[in-house]
Amino acid sequence: MQKSRIWSEIDFQKEGKATGYLRVPISTNASAYGWIPVPIASIKNGSGPRVLLIAGSHGDEWEGQIMLIKLIQSLQAQDVNGHLIILPGANAPAVEAGQRVSPLDDGNLNRSFPGDPNGTPTMMIAHFIETVLLPGCDLVCDFHSGGSSLEYLPSAVIIAAKSASQLRQRLALLRIFGLPVGFATDASTGGDRSLTGACDRHGSVPCLSTELGGGGAASRTLLRAAEDGLARVLHHIGVLNAAPKEPNPCSTQLLYRVRPNDFVYSPAKGLFEPFVNLGDTVSDGQEAGRIHFTEEPWRKPVPVHFGVGGIVLCRRFLARANLGDCLFNVGRTWTPE
Incomplete structure (x- = not known):
């Protein structure tokens, strides 16, 4: 080089x-x-x-x-x-x-x-x-x-x-x-x-x-x-x-840790309400939280789900989220030896 x-x-x-x-x-x-x-x-x-x-x-x-x-x-x-x-x-x-x-x-x-x-x-x-x-x-x-x-x-x-x-x-x-x-x-x-x-x-x-x-x-x-x-x-x-x-x-x-394709991403722009904490064990399909809409407070929130279960490694710290922001990722128990 x-x-x-x-x-x-x-x-x-x-x-x-x-x-x-x-x-x-x-x-x-x-x-x-x-x-x-x-x-x-x-x-x-x-x-x-x-x-x-x-x-x-x-x-x-x-x-x-x-x-x-x-x-x-x-x-x-x-x-x-x-x-x-x-x-x-x-x-x-x-x-x-x-x-x-x-x-x-x-x-x-x-x-x-x-x-x-x-x-x-x-x-x-x-x-x-x-x-x-x-x-x-x-x-x-x-x-x-x-x-x-x-x-x-x-x-x-x-x-x-x-x-x-x-x-x-x-x-x-x-x-x-x-x-x-x-x-x-x-x-x-x-x-x-x-x-x-x-x-x-x-x-x-x-x-x-x-x-x-x-x-x-x-x-x-x-x-x-x-x-x-x-x-x-x-x-x-x-x-x-x-x-x-x-x-x-x-x-x-x-x-x-699961692949980025299996991270949980925000499906819309709004305020994110998490339902789980770091270190919690979650299951496949479990509800992770909801996105609320400040500009349309009468609109029903959009639920967000874990595709893949495991232990919650990471969560979005900021409440306001945009479409595509990472909300969670998880890790699965690993026995390499």
């Missing part, structure tokens, strides 16, 4: 801890020769695993951003064996705007891989991650949540591997992370244009992701659980020297 046009203030080959910016070139009416700052940290100490930690691919998903900001401040080179690269606000324009996609180009970073060195800012960032940061990685951790519009049952997430050995490795990471729920999917909703797609293109690099709540908030309890889980994972693969303070607190319930 063509070389990236982004340049870095950091030498990723240099030993020690370094912080600075990726400089994404941009030319606008207000700044003819400007660049967009994307914060990044590199912590390198000898030989060992290379791990890429990413948050803020979607700018309104706050939990992972907070966690990685704290990690940058707390870790020093002597704490690491190998190389940690930390990108706490990957789609920096979206992060600064507090919205899912970039205000500069409407770019969704987790739908932009493999990117384009000559493309929009979001495409350039995706290309840099795939061609500069990802090669040689032994693990990628990509932290997500429901953002402003959705709320998730707090979960660790993996893509189901085709080989038995890869599946065992990914399941081990999911269990070590230690959230009460872990789920697998056939593929990211972004397909091969997601970061997991990029990982597959680089020799099936293991990618552990999360869905940490949502609704535009950040939970202290969830942050603590995710911080402890990440410490366990980094120690397990050998990149973090100190043993985690918190042992794995519980067993993880394994689910398999």
Whole structure:
């Protein structure tokens, strides 16, 4: 692939801890020769695993951003064996705007891989991650949540591997992370244009992701659980020297998320009244809620049903919904071994 046009203030080959910016070139009416700052940290100490930690691919998903900001401040080179690269606000324009996609180009970073060195800012960032940061990685951790519009049952997430050995490795990471729920999917909703797609293109690099709540908030309890889980994972693969303070607190319930075709979507524009909560068990065809019509309050509401039953993993957080908005998705009990 063509070389990236982004340049870095950091030498990723240099030993020690370094912080600075990726400089994404941009030319606008207000700044003819400007660049967009994307914060990044590199912590390198000898030989060992290379791990890429990413948050803020979607700018309104706050939990992972907070966690990685704290990690940058707390870790020093002597704490690491190998190389940690930390990108706490990957789609920096979206992060600064507090919205899912970039205000500069409407770019969704987790739908932009493999990117384009000559493309929009979001495409350039995706290309840099795939061609500069990802090669040689032994693990990628990509932290997500429901953002402003959705709320998730707090979960660790993996893509189901085709080989038995890869599946065992990914399941081990999911269990070590230690959230009460872990789920697998056939593929990211972004397909091969997601970061997991990029990982597959680089020799099936293991990618552990999360869905940490949502609704535009950040939970202290969830942050603590995710911080402890990440410490366990980094120690397990050998990149973090100190043993985690918190042992794995519980067993993880394994689910398999249904395909996007089986998500529950709004059939009309209106106000959504949910009938179930996160974590509830629902059956095939069960009524999920109703859509009410503010402009025609005398009109009967439209019922919404689950096509496929399971455990409710995700719900729409916002009451107002448009035709086609995702209202729910579910996971089914999974026994992979």
